[in-house]
Amino acid sequence: MNKSGRKVVVASRNRDKVRELQQLLEGTPFTVLSAGDFPGLPDVIEDGTTILGNATRKAMVTAAFTGEIALADDTSLQVRELNGWPDTFAARFSGPGATYASNARLLLELMEPAPDGVRNARFASCCVWIDPRPAPRDTRLKPGAYEVLSPARRRWVLNPWSGTRPFHPHTAGTEAEWDYWNTLVDRRAEWAKYTTAMLSDSTSFGGHDRARLRGIAEGLLAGCPDSPLFTGGDEPKSGSAMRLPDPRIWTARGPGEDNPAPGPFHPSGLPADAPGKEHNQELWLELSAEGKLLGEITRQPVGGGGFGYDPVFRPIGSQQTLAEIEPEAKHRISHRGKALRRLLGAVRQAYGL
Numbered sequence: 001m002n003k004s005g006r007k008v009v010v011a012s013r014n015r016d017k018v019r020e021l022q023q024l025l026e027g028t029p030f031t032v033l034s035a036g037d038f039p040g041l042p043d044v045i046e047d048g049t050t051i052l053g054n055a056t057r058k059a060m061v062t063a064a065f066t067g068e069i070a071l072a073d074d075t076s077l078q079v080r081e082l083n084g085w086p087d088t089f090a091a092r093f094s095g096p097g098a099t100y101a102s103n104a105r106l107l108l109e110l111m112e113p114a115p116d117g118v119r120n121a122r123f124a125s126c127c128v129w130i131d132p133r134p135a136p137r138d139t140r141l142k143p144g145a146y147e148v149l150s151p152a153r154r155r156w157v158l159n160p161w162s163g164t165r166p167f168h169p170h171t172a173g174t175e176a177e178w179d180y181w182n183t184l185v186d187r188r189a190e191w192a193k194y195t196t197a198m199l200s201d202s203t204s205f206g207g208h209d210r211a212r213l214r215g216i217a218e219g220l221l222a223g224c225p226d227s228p229l230f231t232g233g234d235e236p237k238s239g240s241a242m243r244l245p246d247p248r249i250w251t252a253r254g255p256g257e258d259n260p261a262p263g264p265f266h267p268s269g270l271p272a273d274a275p276g277k278e279h280n281q282e283l284w285l286e287l288s289a290e291g292k293l294l295g296e297i298t299r300q301p302v303g304g305g306g307f308g309y310d311p312v313f314r315p316i317g318s319q320q321t322l323a324e325i326e327p328e329a330k331h332r333i334s335h336r337g338k339a340l341r342r343l344l345g346a347v348r349q350a351y352g353l
Contacts, residue, residue, distance in 0.1 A: 007031045008129075009038065011062035011072035016307040021071065024331055024340045029353065030069070041065050042269050043241040047187075047224055049194040051076050051088060052288060055128040057244040061267075063132040063284065064161050067276020073127045073336060077309055079297060080120040081208055082110060083201045089220045090309065104301060104312050106216075111297050114207030119296045121313060123335040127343045129287040132159065132280035145255055146285055152346035156252040157284040158259065161266045161277060177268065178225060178243065184265075185246035191226040242269035252283060259283065287346045291338025306330065 008030040010021050018034045025032050035041050044061050046054040051074040062070035077090040086093035086107070094102040111119060134146065148154045182188055199217055201210055221229045225243070244267050252259045259282075270277065294316045301311035303323030310322035315333060322330055331337040347353070 007033055007066075007068040008071050009062050009066050009068050010034045011044075011058040011070050017073070020327075020331075020336065021073070021340065023327065024337060025071075025344070028344065028347075033068075035062060038066050038275070040271055040274070042271075045241050045243045046074065046088070047226060047243060048246075049088065049187075049190050051124060051126040052128070052290070053247070054088060055126045055288070056130075056247045056286070059128040059130040059286075060157070060160065060247055061242055061244060061270070063130040063276070064159075064270060064280060065274045065276055067132060067274075067279040069129065069131045071127065071129055073125055073339065075123065075125045075308075075336065077313075078122045078124065079107070079111070080122075081114045081118050081203055081205055082213060083203050084198065085213065085217060086220075087198065092220070093216075095216075095219065100308055104309055107297065107309065108300065108312060110208050110213055110216075112299075113209070114205065114297075118205045118207055119298075121295055121297050123293040123295070123309075123313065124290060125292075125335040125339040126288060126290045127336070127339040129285075129343055129347060130157070131285040132276065134281065134283070134285040146350040148287060148346035148350050152287055152289040152342050154346070154350070155286040155288070156254055157247070157286050158250045158252045159280050159282050159284060160247075160250045161270060161280070162282060180265075181245035182226065184249050184263075187226045187246055188228075191224060192228050195221055195227050195229060242267060255283060285350070287343060287350065289339050289342035289346060291335045291340075291342065293333065293335040293338070 006029075008025065008028075010018050010032065012018055012021075013035050018036075022032050042061060042065065044058045046057065048054040048057060054074040055072045058072035058074070059070040062072060074088070075090060076087045078084045078087055086103070090103070092098045094106045146154060198221070199214060201214065218229055221227045222231045224230055245265075249263070295313050295318075296316070298312050298314055298321060301323070302321045303311050303325075305325070305327070306321075306323040312321065314321045318325070322334065325333075
């Protein structure tokens with residue numbers, strides 16, 4: 001394939017994240033753009049219970065709308081003493097209007113009673129690459145094309161927008177439509193298990209305010225439409241953002257194999273004039289990889305670099321927080337850097353770079 005001229009759209013409007021991903025993508029033959037370069041690109045409601053699910057949602061919508069390769073990532077921070085919180089809620093941990101500072105402050109408040117030695121934490125990032133046009137239109141994909149090695153993963157995806165939405169427009173984004181998606185892949189069962197696990201507070205040290213943590217956790221879970229605690233208070237309004245059905249429902253067999261036609265459904269919310277809608281191929285290529293970084297939570301913010309929880313996270317074996325480490329050195333050890341390097345290794349192998 002012609003690698004020159006291909007664009008990669010980073011599925012984020014977070015300037016800090018886009019800048020970091022652009023730095024990590026330097027040296028590749030692709031032109032890197034951001035979601036902000038495509039007016040009208042819908043926001044995606046990150047309602048998965050895993051970082052892989054959330055990253056895939058963002059990448060699928062971005063690829064479908066733009067018709068270009070999409071690169072999305074999602075990150076979780078799991079603190080052992082807090083029973084794994086904030087996990088996938090890391091960016092919104094302190095509630096509506098959350099900021100980097102308010103999230104870090106809340107984390108330090110909850111961890112204040114925790115003694116040294118039990119302040120362990122883990123960052124995890126997942127990067128997903130989706131190419132909605134993996135081969136020239138005049139070239140058929142051959143069996144065995146785009147092979148990649150572990151720990152990266154490859155999946156083939158049916159174009160989810162080639163079907164017909166089974167709902168009258170007035171039902172788009174309503175509870176009736178959400179109920180329909182949950183009959184295809186029951187995310188409510190997944191959220192029930194997730195809710196039970198995250199509220200169990202199975203930590204044995206007791207170095208935090210259990211009642212306060214539970215209140216925070218219940219508040220966060222109450223805003224998730226498939227959670228048993230959902231109150232409906234944060235239910236998205238139709239047209240404001242896309243709630244993508246579980247992306248597993250579009251998994252396809254490999255090229256050269258018989259693939260079932262896409263089901264009579266596609267998510268609502270994709271504009272009819274989306275620039276990529278008419279150019280996407282039937283079979284999409286998805287590559288994904290994860291990276292993790294072990295460390296501990298400090299007792300106060302240290303350092304002026306990085307973003308998010310970087311000032312309160314010290315990697316194991318380091319005397320500095322992520323906010324004190326120079327960007328190039330940080331990329332070498334960070335969870336996001338590890339995930340993206342693994343992903344780009346898979347991309348180079350798959351595309352023959």
